Amino acid sequence: METHIAEIADGIYRLSTYVAEIAPPAGFTFNQFLVLGEEPLLFHTGPRGMFPSVRAAMARVMDPANLRWITFGHVEADECGAMNEWLKVAPRAQVAHGRTGCFVSLNDLADRAPRMLDDGEVIDLGSSKRIRYLDTPHVPHGWEAGLYVEETSGTLLCGDLFTQLGNGPALVSSDIVGPAIAAEDMFKSSSLHPSMGATIRRLADLKPQRLALMHGPSFEGDASAALLALGDYYDRQHQAQAA
Ligand SMILES: [Fe+2]
Numbered sequence: 283m284e285t286h287i288a289e290i291a292d293g294i295y296r297l298s299t300y301v302a303e304i305a306p307p308a309g310f311t312f313n314q315f316l317v318l319g320e321e322p323l324l325f326h327t328g329p330r331g332m333f334p335s336v337r338a339a340m341a342r343v344m345d346p347a348n349l350r351w352i353t354f355g356h357v358e359a360d361e362c363g364a365m366n367e368w369l370k371v372a373p374r375a376q377v378a379h380g381r382t383g384c385f386v387s388l389n390d391l392a393d394r395a396p397r398m399l400d401d402g403e404v405i406d407l408g409s410s411k412r413i414r415y416l417d418t419p420h421v422p423h424g425w426e427a428g429l430y431v432e433e434t435s436g437t438l439l440c441g442d443l444f445t446q447l448g449n450g451p452a453l454v455s456s457d458i459v460g461p462a463i464a465a466e467d468m469f470k471s472s473s474l475h476p477s478m479g480a481t482i483r484r485l486a487d488l489k490p491q492r493l494a495l496m497h498g499p500s501f502e503g504d505a506s507a508a509l510l511a512l513g514d515y516y517d518r519q520h521q522a523q524a525a
């Protein structure tokens with residue numbers, strides 16, 4: 283197992299591990315994002331089994347012991363399985379998540395008490411990096427689901443949204459909506475519900491410059507258009523199911 287690292291925006295690194303055995307022949311990637319600053323932040327811990335590889339990749343950029351914030355979209359193994367491993371190697375690190383995630387799961391699961399974030403709350407990482415937490419309940423799945431945007435670079439850490447198969451380049455400007463629809467048709471991993479499209483369209487209102495996908499390449503280009511198209515797709519899916 284090898285974790286590759288690429289800088290997708292100034293001081294924002296994509297740590298990517300390809301697993302050929304998942305959804306062959308295309309395979310599947312698991313990506314974490316490291317946002318550097320005086321208080322460095324990791325978005326997604328990776329599953330426990332990937333921890334040694336992800337930690338070694340991080341060590342090429344910074345000392346993992348200096349990690350300050352551990353964040354993720356929702357409570358699943360690939361999002362937060364290695365949370366306590368990171369807490370062990372980084373003595374100043376703290377998990378941060380929305381109120382639902384903390385009350386329902388993380389106050390119990392995390393070895394040190396998490397920081398509870400309100401919708402819209404900002405963590406100032408220093409070095410001109412500002413990370414804002416956004417509640418996105420049940421989008422794409424999980425009651426406690428939330429996402430983050432790094433405001434200086436306009437990078438939306440969009441988690442499982444736009445999940446696609448395969449192992450492409452770290453950063454693309456090509457279409458990411460078509461591959462996301464193909465993967466959703468295969469996995470059916472999203473919780474279809476009436477407000478899904480509206481939640482995704484609110485993310486489009488942020489006018490991000492860049493989308494950091496957990497499973498797939500990062501995207502630079504008209505991110506709002508991609509989010510609007512994805513929201514419309516989920517609305518159509520929900521309406522079709524409801525009918
Ligand atoms: Fe997930």
Ligand SMILES: [Fe+2]
Nearest residue numbers: 360361442496
């Ligand atoms: Fe995921």
